[in-house]
Amino acid sequence: MQRTAKRWRRVNRSASRGRRTPVRSNSGPRIPWVPLLIVVAVIAVVVGIVFVVLQSGGSSSNFSAQDIAAEKDASASLPGQLHEAVRNADGARAAMIALLLARQDDVMQQQLAVLDAAGLGSLGARAKELATHTRNLGPAFHLPVVDLALPAVKAASEVMRQELIRALEKLIGADRRLSLHRFVVLTLVRDQLAPKPKGGATGSRKIADLRAEALTLLSLVAHAGVRADATGERQEYVHTALRAGAKELGLGDAAGAPEEIVLAQAAKALEMLKSLAPLQQAILVKGLFAAVTADGTIRLAEAELMRLVGAVLNCPLPPLLETLDPATLAA
Numbered sequence: 001m002q003r004t005a006k007r008w009r010r011v012n013r014s015a016s017r018g019r020r021t022p023v024r025s026n027s028g029p030r031i032p033w034v035p036l037l038i039v040v041a042v043i044a045v046v047v048g049i050v051f052v053v054l055q056s057g058g059s060s061s062n063f064s065a066q067d068i069a070a071e072k073d074a075s076a077s078l079p080g081q082l083h084e085a086v087r088n089a090d091g092a093r094a095a096m097i098a099l100l101l102a103r104q105d106d107v108m109q110q111q112l113a114v115l116d117a118a119g120l121g122s123l124g125a126r127a128k129e130l131a132t133h134t135r136n137l138g139p140a141f142h143l144p145v146v147d148l149a150l151p152a153v154k155a156a157s158e159v160m161r162q163e164l165i166r167a168l169e170k171l172i173g174a175d176r177r178l179s180l181h182r183f184v185v186l187t188l189v190r191d192q193l194a195p196k197p198k199g200g201a202t203g204s205r206k207i208a209d210l211r212a213e214a215l216t217l218l219s220l221v222a223h224a225g226v227r228a229d230a231t232g233e234r235q236e237y238v239h240t241a242l243r244a245g246a247k248e249l250g251l252g253d254a255a256g257a258p259e260e261i262v263l264a265q266a267a268k269a270l271e272m273l274k275s276l277a278p279l280q281q282a283i284l285v286k287g288l289f290a291a292v293t294a295d296g297t298i299r300l301a302e303a304e305l306m307r308l309v310g311a312v313l314n315c316p317l318p319p320l321l322e323t324l325d326p327a328t329l330a331a
Helices: 002-016 033-055 065-076 080-085 089-099 105-117 121-134 139-154 158-174 180-193 207-224 234-249 263-275 278-292 300-313
Strands: none
Touching: 080 089, 080 121, 089 121, 089 139, 089 158, 089 180, 105 121, 105 158, 121 158, 139 158, 139 180, 139 300, 158 180, 180 263, 180 300, 207 234, 207 263, 207 278, 207 300, 234 278, 263 300, 278 300
């Protein structure tokens, strides 16, 4: 009892002096709440960032909901035999070759003879079988077919991939006619089947460093937006597209843009532009899109070029291009 009385007197004296008497607890060690809250906050931020990235589709190599929907639409429009063919490497290669076979039987026979002479006769024969189905698709559905066929070819051996590229080159060279559409198909397939750098290496150059290459690609897009048989204001439309694109690219004007486009030079320019920094690549795509939409109309050739640029640079395209139905585009 005396001990208890003394203890209470000490407590009362401490309280009267404004001091708190430490009280022992048997509930265990004290938890460092502030550091714990910081850790929880950091985890929440990281989870939020991951969620945003996944919602935005991440990089352009991932499949977005629009990509999956577009692939389903393209798949549903294919004839049954062609749909089955793209599921395996041999059929997928033959389907892509069939896209570039001529409609005229005599010209097709010349193309197949060239393939046979190059040791690619069996591949040509399979492509001829599928040509009866690809002929009715129309150019607007060629790239969707390529998209559907590429996964099976990518999984094939290097020999099979190189045979496909060689066959496409031989076909184009057979009639010595490299149209813009054929250029897009060949360049896209080459790029998608080429070995990719390891480690996700990215470029670091600026558009100003590659002005000539950027203007070459811009000029190609500007000319693609004008019909080949257009007269009168044709040149003014090209200049309008060039000015719109150059402004977005931060080049001031389009001085130095080539008037005549050589597709081989355009391919080299596109390859060089892969060394742009990611943000600069996005600006390039924005500038090209400004040229495409300068006249208020998106044509099939323009959409195909933008699709090619996005794939080669591994850069997302504007949402409007991603949602376009190729069948509704102007020729």
